[in-house]
Amino acid sequence: MLQAFFKEPALECGTDEAGRGCLCGPVVAAAVILPPQFSHPLLNDSKQLSERNRNELKVVIEQQAVAYAVSFVSPQKIDEINILQASILAMHQAIADLNVTPKFIIVDGNKFKPYQQIPHQTIVKGDAKFMSIAAASVLAKTYRDELMKQLHLEFPHYDWHKNKGYPTLSHRKALQQFGSTIHHRMSFRLLPEQLKIAF
Numbered sequence: 001m002l003q004a005f006f007k008e009p010a011l012e013c014g015t016d017e018a019g020r021g022c023l024c025g026p027v028v029a030a031a032v033i034l035p036p037q038f039s040h041p042l043l044n045d046s047k048q049l050s051e052r053n054r055n056e057l058k059v060v061i062e063q064q065a066v067a068y069a070v071s072f073v074s075p076q077k078i079d080e081i082n083i084l085q086a087s088i089l090a091m092h093q094a095i096a097d098l099n100v101t102p103k104f105i106i107v108d109g110n111k112f113k114p115y116q117q118i119p120h121q122t123i124v125k126g127d128a129k130f131m132s133i134a135a136a137s138v139l140a141k142t143y144r145d146e147l148m149k150q151l152h153l154e155f156p157h158y159d160w161h162k163n164k165g166y167p168t169l170s171h172r173k174a175l176q177q178f179g180s181t182i183h184h185r186m187s188f189r190l191l192p193e194q195l196k197i198a199f
Helices: 051-064 075-081 083-097 131-154 169-178 193-198
Strands: 012-018 027-033 067-073 104-108 120-123
Touching: 012 083, 012 131, 027 083, 027 131, 051 131, 067 083, 067 131, 075 083, 104 131
Parallel strands: 012 104, 104 120
Antiparallel strands: 012 027, 027 067
16 A cells, blocks of 8 residues: 655655666656645556556546656766666756655655755655655656657667567667667666677
């Protein structure tokens, strides 16, 4: 059962990212402030939901949230500052883009940097514990998945419409055959030695 708030219902913002473990594409973060009375039976950590349920929830969250924002940080920026810093940057950008300033921030995971002077709390597996973080995880995941489907049309060999950029066998076989693209994160190990041998 998800909890509504960590501290208090007065403009508490949840934030989460999607795509941190991918070989390509941006890391995407969302920030969401939910109204005190918000409830939805499907809401959960986005990884536990079907694509259909995530897309259904996306509409509900966007309609009912006090405020929400989604931010993308490019593969090039990820290569420049590393994936952890890029994930935090994406969350900061999403919070900055909210049209309402939160009074408290709850963050999925255990790594974050203070944003301005707003107090925050990191929460391991927070997307399975608090509604606003779960809502942020849904938005980050759905926006990123949609982008990867669009990029698939440009680079169909890599099956991004299915794997969304994660290191699946089909993705790595395509990397071996066709090489990397402008969307790949060159600081990541795209083809580990043991997989080269396996092919």
